[in-house]
Amino acid sequence: MSDINKLVQFIRVEFNRSLKLFPLPNKPEYLYDPIKFALKGKGKRFRPILIHLSGKAFKTDPDIIMKVSLAVELLHCFTLIHDDIMDSDNLRRNMPTLHHQFDTSSAILAGDGMFTISQLILNSIENKPDAFMQHYNETVLEICEGQALDKHFEELDDISIDMYTDMVEKKTGALLGACFYLPAVISGKSNDEIEKIKYVGRQLGIAFQIQDDLFEIFEDENVMGKSLGSDIFSNKKTAIAIEAKNRNKTEWDSIIRQFDGKDLENIRKFLLENNVKDKVETLAEHYFSSAYSELLALGFDNDSDTYKFFKMIQGRHS
Amino acid sequence: MSDINKLVQFIRVEFNRSLKLFPLPNKPEYLYDPIKFALKGKGKRFRPILIHLSGKAFKTDPDIIMKVSLAVELLHCFTLIHDDIMDSDNLRRNMPTLHHQFDTSSAILAGDGMFTISQLILNSIENKPDAFMQHYNETVLEICEGQALDKHFEELDDISIDMYTDMVEKKTGALLGACFYLPAVISGKSNDEIEKIKYVGRQLGIAFQIQDDLFEIFEDENVMGKSLGSDIFSNKKTAIAIEAKNRNKTEWDSIIRQFDGKDLENIRKFLLENNVKDKVETLAEHYFSSAYSELLALGFDNDSDTYKFFKMIQGRHS
Numbered sequence: 001m002s003d004i005n006k007l008v009q010f011i012r013v014e015f016n017r018s019l020k021l022f023p024l025p026n027k028p029e030y031l032y033d034p035i036k037f038a039l040k041g042k043g044k045r046f047r048p049i050l051i052h053l054s055g056k057a058f059k060t061d062p063d064i065i066m067k068v069s070l071a072v073e074l075l076h077c078f079t080l081i082h083d084d085i086m087d088s089d090n091l092r093r094n095m096p097t098l099h100h101q102f103d104t105s106s107a108i109l110a111g112d113g114m115f116t117i118s119q120l121i122l123n124s125i126e127n128k129p130d131a132f133m134q135h136y137n138e139t140v141l142e143i144c145e146g147q148a149l150d151k152h153f154e155e156l157d158d159i160s161i162d163m164y165t166d167m168v169e170k171k172t173g174a175l176l177g178a179c180f181y182l183p184a185v186i187s188g189k190s191n192d193e194i195e196k197i198k199y200v201g202r203q204l205g206i207a208f209q210i211q212d213d214l215f216e217i218f219e220d221e222n223v224m225g226k227s228l229g230s231d232i233f234s235n236k237k238t239a240i241a242i243e244a245k246n247r248n249k250t251e252w253d254s255i256i257r258q259f260d261g262k263d264l265e266n267i268r269k270f271l272l273e274n275n276v277k278d279k280v281e282t283l284a285e286h287y288f289s290s291a292y293s294e295l296l297a298l299g300f301d302n303d304s305d306t307y308k309f310f311k312m313i314q315g316r317h318s
Numbered sequence: 319m320s321d322i323n324k325l326v327q328f329i330r331v332e333f334n335r336s337l338k339l340f341p342l343p344n345k346p347e348y349l350y351d352p353i354k355f356a357l358k359g360k361g362k363r364f365r366p367i368l369i370h371l372s373g374k375a376f377k378t379d380p381d382i383i384m385k386v387s388l389a390v391e392l393l394h395c396f397t398l399i400h401d402d403i404m405d406s407d408n409l410r411r412n413m414p415t416l417h418h419q420f421d422t423s424s425a426i427l428a429g430d431g432m433f434t435i436s437q438l439i440l441n442s443i444e445n446k447p448d449a450f451m452q453h454y455n456e457t458v459l460e461i462c463e464g465q466a467l468d469k470h471f472e473e474l475d476d477i478s479i480d481m482y483t484d485m486v487e488k489k490t491g492a493l494l495g496a497c498f499y500l501p502a503v504i505s506g507k508s509n510d511e512i513e514k515i516k517y518v519g520r521q522l523g524i525a526f527q528i529q530d531d532l533f534e535i536f537e538d539e540n541v542m543g544k545s546l547g548s549d550i551f552s553n554k555k556t557a558i559a560i561e562a563k564n565r566n567k568t569e570w571d572s573i574i575r576q577f578d579g580k581d582l583e584n585i586r587k588f589l590l591e592n593n594v595k596d597k598v599e600t601l602a603e604h605y606f607s608s609a610y611s612e613l614l615a616l617g618f619d620n621d622s623d624t625y626k627f628f629k630m631i632q633g634r635h636s
Contacts, residue, residue, distance in 0.1 A: 028463055028466040028467050028470055029466075029470070030466035030467070030469050030470040031462055031463055031465075031466035032466075082426050082427070082430060085422075085423070085426060086422075086423035086426060086427065104403075104404075104422075105403070105404035105469055106469075108400050108403060108404060108426060109400070109404065109462060109465060109466060109469070111430075112400060112429075112430075112433070112462055113459065113462045115430070115433065116455050116458045116459045116462060117459065119437060119451070119455045119458075120452065120455045120456065120459065123448075123451040123452040123455055124452065126448060130441075130444060133437070133441040133451060134438065134441040134442065137434050137437045137438045137441055138438065140434045140437075141431060141434045141435065141438065144349055144427060144430055144431040144434060145346055145349055147349075147427060148346040148347075148348035148349035148427060149346050149348070151348055151423055151424075151427070152346055152347070152348040
């Protein structure tokens with residue numbers, strides 16, 4: 001295992017240990033049982049890892065870094081739970097989604113509770129700059145805006161790639177940006193630096209989401225831990241769907257009409273033959289490159305853990 | 319109009335003006351249109367009024383007080399929106415509930431957004447004690463716990479009055495407590511004082527909720543702005559339902575089985591003839607009395623605005 005792989009694995013184990021030890025009340029069970037169930041999911045912990053690496057680079061207190069990573073992972077889980085209700089998704093990370101395992105009311109409330117606990121964890125950090133919570137909640141509001149655009153786009157026919165990247169920058173980029181800049185805020189970096197740091201994370205987030213759109217069609221269902229093609233099936237405007245329509249609207253619409261939500265063969269064939277897969281891969285590559293060059297401009301070198309972790313994300317297979 | 323009525327009306331008008339002027343983005347409409355719709359509701363603004371009166375008594379900066387009251391009202395609206403989804407309620411304050419007017423996804427997201435904006439408003443208060451946000455979010459978590467108990471109790475048969483008051487202390491009392499103690503935290507009161515102040519608000523909250531249970535059966539539907547009897551119909555364990563069952567379980571169960579969700583005549587008759595109404599009124603009175611005496615013990619006199627406002631709440635008719 002390479003050094004960066006070992007480091008990432010070490011952070012993941014430490015993070016999971018902290019999450020497991022995190023004190024949650026037992027009662028009322030109606031609130032805390034679903035929360036505990038949600039936190040048992042085997043997330044890849046990309047966000048906590050990014051926070052730990054960024055915190056190390058910005059020399060942030062390790063105890064604070066652990067708190068920030070717990071808060072952000074709870075926030076992330078909360079948004080997934082509410083998104084899954086809105087999208088009627090039944091499977092996530094190889095486990096039933098929360099509203100499917102319990103019911104919609106429990107899942108709404110569990111999400112609200114996790115969001116509140118996330119705030120409480122951050123509130124408990126002493127001597128933090130006033131701007132810290134403000135930055136955090138601005139990020140959350142942007143995630144809400146991204147989800148709103150995503151839902152709104154379902155009803156629209158003509159979504160451009162620019163509208164799409166604006167949406168995923170909010171829905172996914174904002175939080176990856178936060179993972180990268182929150183430790184910097186704690187460490188007292190200047191506003192100018194924080195804006196640059198934020199930008200790197202956001203570019204990474206856009207790349208990450210475009211990659212996810214590709215996985216949703218071309219990955220192995222068991223690796224993904226959820227049924228594939230569901231975004232296409234529910235008329236989500238993914239990078240794939242937009243570029244496919246740009247290439248040949250009539251044929252794409254016909255393939256989608258015939259799609260049963262399971263058999264991806266015709267969809268994959270179309271995307272390969274019409275170079276849509278290539279084009280979307282190039283788009284992801286563009287945002288990864290932008291993230292790398294901005295990272296280097298910030299003084300990270302290509303031997304740094306953060307740079308290597310970005311490369312690891314780019315090379316992931318789900 | 320009495321002085322306290324004039325004062326309360328003045329605060330309400332000022333608060334509504336601030337709420338109307340509160341800057342909300344227009345886009346994405348999917349997020350902000352439902353939020354704007356929700357804020358157009360004609361709430362009685364009990365919580366903002368309590369915050370302003372408490373802030374005046376504790377000599378808190380008026381600009382900060384307005385921020386706290388906006389944040390708490392947004393929080394309150396958010397919890398109502400999510401509760402209405404969980405309870406499948408279609409009418410609130412004479413208007414369609416948010417998930418009924420839009421859809422469940424929009425209402426979940428609007429609630430999340432309003433909660434986040436509530437945090438942002440409080441985050442923007444400068445030089446506040448570290449404990450302020452911690453207190454606030456502990457209150458929110460307690461409200462979630464109260465809602466969890468309320469939902470859980472729907473499935474249970476034997477709920478005692480003590481279990482009920484524990485539930486409403488969390489669901490309603492915690493926030494009324496916060497209205498009363500948050501200004502005190504800003505004004506730098508000692509922990510000991512804050513605990514006492516919090517207790518007064520919580521007692522008031524329990525009384526307030528028991529009163530609401532009575533209104534749900536005995537008020538005029540047009541005054542209440544929602545259909546009556548819906549809590550009974552959905553097997554909510556209100557003070558009324560618990561005491562009715564204690565009085566004569568067989569007869570009460572039979573009346574409830576025959577209840578069509580609309581015609582309250584038999585229910586009212588039973589509650590009057592079996593002194594259930596009297597008993598629940600006495601229970602509300604007990605908690606009001608407790609709130610009054612603790613308020614006086616804190617140094618408020620019975621000529622103070624706060625004392626008079628408590629009396630006004632007790633005398634309200636919805």
